[in-house]
Amino acid sequence: MGAYLVRRLFLMAVTLVGMSILIFVLLRLVPGNIADILVDATGNDDPQEKARIVHDLGIDRPLVEQYWQWINGLAHGDLGYAFVSERPAIEEIAPRIPISSKLAGLAIFFAVLLGVPLGVVSAVRQNSGLDYGLRVLSLSGLSLPAFWLGLLVLMASVQWFGTIPIYDADAHGFFTQVKMLALPAIVVGFRSSALIMRLTRSSMLEVLRQDYVRTARSKGASNASVNYDHALRNALLPVVTVIGIEAAFLVGGLIVTETVFNIPGVARFLVEAIRWRDYPIVQNLTMLIAVVVVTMNFLVDMAYMVLDPRIKFGG
Amino acid sequence: MRLTTAIWAAGTAGLLTIASPSFAQKQGGTLNMPLRDNPPSASIHEEATISVVQPFMAVFNNLVVFDPNQKANSPDHIVPDLADSWSWNDDKTKLTFKLHQGVKWHDGKPFTAKDVKCTFDALKGTPDEGTDLMRKDPRKIWYINLKEVTTNGDNEVTFVLGRPQPSFLSMLAAGYSPIYSCHVPSREMRTKPIGTGPFKIAEYKRNESIKLVRNPDYFKKGKPHLDAIEWKIVPNRSTRMLGFVSGQFDMTFDSDISFPMLKDVMSQKKDAICEARPSNVNSNILINRDSPPFNNPEIRRALVDTLDIKAFNEILSQGHNLDGAAMLPPPNGVWGMPADMLATLPGHSTDVEKSRAEGRKIMEKLGYGPDKPLKVKVATRNIAIYRDPAVILIDQLKKVYIEAELEPIDTTVWYTKIQRKDYQLGMNLTGVGVDDPDVNFYENFYSKSLRNYTGYNNPDVDKLIDQQSAETDIAKRKKIVWEIEKKLADDVARPVIGYNVDNTCWSPQVKGVKLQVNSIYNGWRFEDIWLDR
Numbered sequence: 001m002g003a004y005l006v007r008r009l010f011l012m013a014v015t016l017v018g019m020s021i022l023i024f025v026l027l028r029l030v031p032g033n034i035a036d037i038l039v040d041a042t043g044n045d046d047p048q049e050k051a052r053i054v055h056d057l058g059i060d061r062p063l064v065e066q067y068w069q070w071i072n073g074l075a076h077g078d079l080g081y082a083f084v085s086e087r088p089a090i091e092e093i094a095p096r097i098p099i100s101s102k103l104a105g106l107a108i109f110f111a112v113l114l115g116v117p118l119g120v121v122s123a124v125r126q127n128s129g130l131d132y133g134l135r136v137l138s139l140s141g142l143s144l145p146a147f148w149l150g151l152l153v154l155m156a157s158v159q160w161f162g163t164i165p166i167y168d169a170d171a172h173g174f175f176t177q178v179k180m181l182a183l184p185a186i187v188v189g190f191r192s193s194a195l196i197m198r199l200t201r202s203s204m205l206e207v208l209r210q211d212y213v214r215t216a217r218s219k220g221a222s223n224a225s226v227n228y229d230h231a232l233r234n235a236l237l238p239v240v241t242v243i244g245i246e247a248a249f250l251v252g253g254l255i256v257t258e259t260v261f262n263i264p265g266v267a268r269f270l271v272e273a274i275r276w277r278d279y280p281i282v283q284n285l286t287m288l289i290a291v292v293v294v295t296m297n298f299l300v301d302m303a304y305m306v307l308d309p310r311i312k313f314g315g
Numbered sequence: 316m317r318l319t320t321a322i323w324a325a326g327t328a329g330l331l332t333i334a335s336p337s338f339a340q341k342q343g344g345t346l347n348m349p350l351r352d353n354p355p356s357a358s359i360h361e362e363a364t365i366s367v368v369q370p371f372m373a374v375f376n377n378l379v380v381f382d383p384n385q386k387a388n389s390p391d392h393i394v395p396d397l398a399d400s401w402s403w404n405d406d407k408t409k410l411t412f413k414l415h416q417g418v419k420w421h422d423g424k425p426f427t428a429k430d431v432k433c434t435f436d437a438l439k440g441t442p443d444e445g446t447d448l449m450r451k452d453p454r455k456i457w458y459i460n461l462k463e464v465t466t467n468g469d470n471e472v473t474f475v476l477g478r479p480q481p482s483f484l485s486m487l488a489a490g491y492s493p494i495y496s497c498h499v500p501s502r503e504m505r506t507k508p509i510g511t512g513p514f515k516i517a518e519y520k521r522n523e524s525i526k527l528v529r530n531p532d533y534f535k536k537g538k539p540h541l542d543a544i545e546w547k548i549v550p551n552r553s554t555r556m557l558g559f560v561s562g563q564f565d566m567t568f569d570s571d572i573s574f575p576m577l578k579d580v581m582s583q584k585k586d587a588i589c590e591a592r593p594s595n596v597n598s599n600i601l602i603n604r605d606s607p608p609f610n611n612p613e614i615r616r617a618l619v620d621t622l623d624i625k626a627f628n629e630i631l632s633q634g635h636n637l638d639g640a641a642m643l644p645p646p647n648g649v650w651g652m653p654a655d656m657l658a659t660l661p662g663h664s665t666d667v668e669k670s671r672a673e674g675r676k677i678m679e680k681l682g683y684g685p686d687k688p689l690k691v692k693v694a695t696r697n698i699a700i701y702r703d704p705a706v707i708l709i710d711q712l713k714k715v716y717i718e719a720e721l722e723p724i725d726t727t728v729w730y731t732k733i734q735r736k737d738y739q740l741g742m743n744l745t746g747v748g749v750d751d752p753d754v755n756f757y758e759n760f761y762s763k764s765l766r767n768y769t770g771y772n773n774p775d776v777d778k779l780i781d782q783q784s785a786e787t788d789i790a791k792r793k794k795i796v797w798e799i800e801k802k803l804a805d806d807v808a809r810p811v812i813g814y815n816v817d818n819t820c821w822s823p824q825v826k827g828v829k830l831q832v833n834s835i836y837n838g839w840r841f842e843d844i845w846l847d848r
Binding site for chain 2: 085
């Protein structure tokens with residue numbers, strides 16, 4: 001177990017180093033840099049202005065030197081200066097992380113809260129009217145674009161409540177924040193809940209056909225005991241994997257939802273930074289996402305052991 | 316006796332109300348505004364977008380300003396701002412301003428003539444040593460005739476011009492011409508600028524919000540009326556509109572409501588006050604005249620022969636957009652040519668079928684036809700307001716055997732692509748900061764201008780631009796301006812397909828809004844706006 005953990009952590013470190021190189025190189029392969037964009041946006045093609053900005057920001061230095069400066073800074077907690085806002089990148093990124101984290105956390109919470117029980121119900125009542133209804137619901141969750149769903153929710157909100165949940169940075173308190181973020185979180189989480197629901201259903205159906213389930217039934221175990229004590233625990237293994245992956249890849253949904261609901265989170269900020277080729281922001285944020293994905297994968301692997309004691313990681 | 320007293324009292328109150336509207340104005344409150352995108356910076360001089368001017372103009376003052384109580388910006392309606400008075404010398408080459416005394420920057424330091432000098436020294440590209448006021452200067456061309464700025468003590472400043480230039484005062488009155496403080500470094504001017512204006516920056520959170528608070532030391536006594544203005548950056552247009560109808564915003568972003576959207580707004584917010592006006596932003600066609608096929612003047616001519624401006628306007632704005640040439644047409648525009656003259660220009664004919672037949676004849680002579688169309692690409696920014704006219708253009712080009720394909724370009728690389736001449740045709744939008752021939756012609760059509768990104772170069776037109784710029788007789792100047800407009804149209808320099816007219820809406824509680832009809836870039840000082848709630 002110990003050797004496995006060391007090997008996993010080493011692999012994580014190697015993956016992250018590889019990611020950092022990939023992020024750094026790919027970003028510089030994208031056409032245009034901050035100077036082009038800043039100057040061209042004014043419709044003024046002044047090569048001198050561009051050259052001065054490029055020099056001031058240090059993006060005319062050799063790539064290796066720039067990469068080393070970034071990684072070295074990162075190792076010392078210095079994320080550099082944002083090109084556009086001209087403030088330390090950490091000051092730009094740090095306040096936005098909790099906003100997106102809360103939204104993502106709430107979205108996953110909604111997704112699991114809806115997806116797992118409805119998936120179980122759908123499997124247990126296979127081919128019933130309820131099952132068909134839930135399957136249509138899950139299909140719609142997978143096929144409705146988040147921006148469209150977000151706008152519909154906003155329009156309904158205006159129609160029924162006369163207001164829309166525009167983000168307020170001064171809103172404090174757990175319930176106030178949950179109230180403010182609930183609608184966007186449902187919009188983000190709807191797609192994930194659909195996926196979780198479908199996977200839970202198919203996984204449950206597979207497990208319910210297993211011999212040990214039949215044995216449990218023949219021994220007189222109640223339906224609830226069979227479904228929840230015997231079947232669900234085993235059916236949850238692939239679902240946990242998907243929840244982990246969904247949590248890591250939620251950023252895609254967050255970008256759209258943060259834009260539609262006007263939430264100043266990290267995802268919208270990342271898109272804005274890519275638009276401006278704000279290298280320090282994009283590099284650090286993409287690295288952060290890479291760390292989240294790698295960590296989530298690691299945690300999912302660890303969760304397997306808890307869910308299925310037969311699984312052992314060893315040398 | 317009692318009746319006489321009552322009549323006197325009512326009369327006096329009435330007169331006072333008329334003479335001083337401030338009696339009716341309420342003090343206080345926060346105006347909530349949406350902003351359509353993240354401003355690239357807060358430094359007005361370094362940017363060229365309404366997303367910077369609209370929120371930050373209230374932080375600054377100019378020397379002079381277009382009268383905010385007049386609907387049209389014109390040289391006849393310029394009023395004092397930081398300058399109390401101004402005068403020209405006899406040969407109209409020296410413009411001297413007497414500055415208002417006792418004005419302070421938001422950080423408490425005194426405003427002096429030196430600040431005016433260092434602002435304009437930086438703008439003309441000769442900053443004083445040790446000052447670092449701006450890293451970009453998109454309107455350098457405005458000041459090519461400015462030789463030097465001299466000061467006489469702390470309260471007098473003189474602009475020395477190379478030749479007479481009556482438009483110079485109009486340029487100083489533009490929202491794009493605030494006075495900067497010499498003692499504030501450029502980085503701070505871009506992130507948390509210091510001005511003398513009615514509002515100070517309390518907080519600027521990128522991608523989130525801008526909060527301006529009342530400047531209690533503002534030199535115009537009794538102004539501003541608002542305690543604060545809060546801008547929320549809302550990139551999604553539908554969210555902005557829903558925010559307005561649900562009462563979270565007091566006003567829409569300028570010209571944000573198109574005519575199809577107006578019906579929705581009015582049905583959901585019945586008390587909204589909406590006003591349509593031209594923004595002096597025109598849709599125009601960029602033509603790469605340096606490479607085939609549009610290096611051939613005959614093909615350029617066939618291109619304009621197919622244009623049906625009325626169809627563009629009907630589809631894009633339900634017929635509200637305005638047909639004009641290089642300058643905004645009258646009555647909103649001060650300088651544009653009259654409609655009868657406009658109808659004689661290529662591309663503006665009322666008999667579209669006849670001009671299309673002529674266009675087809677040209678193309679047939681060059682060997683093109685229905686079975687052998689000329690294949691081109693129409694590049695445009697991948698934004699609806701750019702794409703929509705581009706699609707209509709593609710349809711109209713078919714009528715003269717030009718088969719075009721839409722090439723949507725990411726907005727961040729759009730100007731780079733245009734400036735590298737990596738296009739054949741482009742659909743573009745051009746906003747004009749001041750309805751003034753010097754501003755428009757020097758920026759967009761003068762051969763030496765860095766903003767003339769099509770690279771149009773006609774020495775005759777350059778000469779005429781200089782000639783009109785120096786002409787002090789307005790009637791004579793208008794004739795030269797119309798001659799330039801005609802030459803540009805004949806040359807197919809940058810065919811204009813229409814001047815946008817859109818709506819701006821506000822709640823009835825917002826008082827004192829006066830939208831200006833010939834530019835969206837001026838009139839955003841917010842010092843006369845108040846809230847009745």
